[in-house]
Amino acid sequence: MDQKIRARIIGTGSYTPPRRMTNADFEKIVDTSDEWIVSRTGIRERRIADDNMHGSDMTVEACHNALEMAQCGTDEIELLIVGTVTPDYRLPSTACVVQEKMGLHNAVAFDVVAACAGFLNGLAIGASFIETGVYKRVLAVGVEKLTAFTNYKDRNTCVLFGDAAGAALLAPDDNGRGVVSTFLKSDGRLRPLLWSRTGGTVNPYTPDFVYDGTDKIIMNGSDVFKVAVREMSKAALKVIADAGLQPSDISLVVPHQANIRIIEALAKRLHVGMDRVFLNIEKYGNTSAASVPLALDEANRQGRIKPGDYVVMVAFGGGLIWGAALVKW
Numbered sequence: 001m002d003q004k005i006r007a008r009i010i011g012t013g014s015y016t017p018p019r020r021m022t023n024a025d026f027e028k029i030v031d032t033s034d035e036w037i038v039s040r041t042g043i044r045e046r047r048i049a050d051d052n053m054h055g056s057d058m059t060v061e062a063c064h065n066a067l068e069m070a071q072c073g074t075d076e077i078e079l080l081i082v083g084t085v086t087p088d089y090r091l092p093s094t095a096c097v098v099q100e101k102m103g104l105h106n107a108v109a110f111d112v113v114a115a116c117a118g119f120l121n122g123l124a125i126g127a128s129f130i131e132t133g134v135y136k137r138v139l140a141v142g143v144e145k146l147t148a149f150t151n152y153k154d155r156n157t158c159v160l161f162g163d164a165a166g167a168a169l170l171a172p173d174d175n176g177r178g179v180v181s182t183f184l185k186s187d188g189r190l191r192p193l194l195w196s197r198t199g200g201t202v203n204p205y206t207p208d209f210v211y212d213g214t215d216k217i218i219m220n221g222s223d224v225f226k227v228a229v230r231e232m233s234k235a236a237l238k239v240i241a242d243a244g245l246q247p248s249d250i251s252l253v254v255p256h257q258a259n260i261r262i263i264e265a266l267a268k269r270l271h272v273g274m275d276r277v278f279l280n281i282e283k284y285g286n287t288s289a290a291s292v293p294l295a296l297d298e299a300n301r302q303g304r305i306k307p308g309d310y311v312v313m314v315a316f317g318g319g320l321i322w323g324a325a326l327v328k329w
Contacts, residue, residue, distance in 0.1 A: 006178030007127035007138070009327060011072065011169035012297040013065025015058045016047040016284060023159070030155040037159050042260025046162030046285030048147050054088045055143045056097040058165035063102060063139055065297070066167040074102055078135040080109040081126055083118020083142045083289040085318070086149060087111060094143070116256050116317025118142050118289030119166065120184070120325055126170050127179040138170040142289030149196060149217055157219055162285035166293025177307070177328050181242040183235050186321035190227060193220045194318040228262050228316045233269035235324035236314045243326050247271050249310055254299060256315035257281035257291045266314070278304060288317065305329050
């Protein structure tokens, strides 16, 4: 019997802007402190893209890094999926802008809007195309320029977000390596817990629009915490069980870097020690869709992942939407 074709990650890449914004910088603009931010979020600094750096620009850099790792040419890419809620334009998609900038003339390109779970949704879609033999080279990306939509008068949210891009290059593999199982779920009833109410057709921007903060990101932190821990742990345990494995078989958990307390609670529910959980939240904050691929790339380049390792990626975001993926490296 032929071995099942899986979508293996053959290259990873990421990009973060050079400008750093530290907790000390926030002490100057809102009523907060380094101790308060670190104790509640685990964040010490985050990267900020300047006005001339857009999501498509960060994506290009991340994708080039992934292609370089895999020694893959741009002409080989057949599908580009970009997860983002901070697109360059309302239309066309950021993926189409990236396609033009990179010269991916043989690729289909589209965006996925799934907030912080955007990369995992793109990964699952890309893996499906590879498993069914439609495409052989797929780029799955998560990118955000969240600071463009951050309310710097709201001390509870402004300290959380940063800008970044991360990418994974997928290719078919018949030796058992690759994406083993995925799980995605959403619950639109919970959308008021984490959302931005304006900018769409319900509350469009108009010439007399009043910028009162409602155009920015609004979050009910305590309720998001409860849902995130509960649903991410269930999602991670499901992809592990679907593969016939136990949490003890997992070499590394790469979670969405939203909040250190959420990550620690997740690890506890999975019965996984923090030594098997990858963290970079203190350097970058919450980068939404870029969070998981950025962490995955850093873990990969630091040698935290070896061939044959089982890696679980898990995320949640506005929607609410969440998911997990189990990969055999």
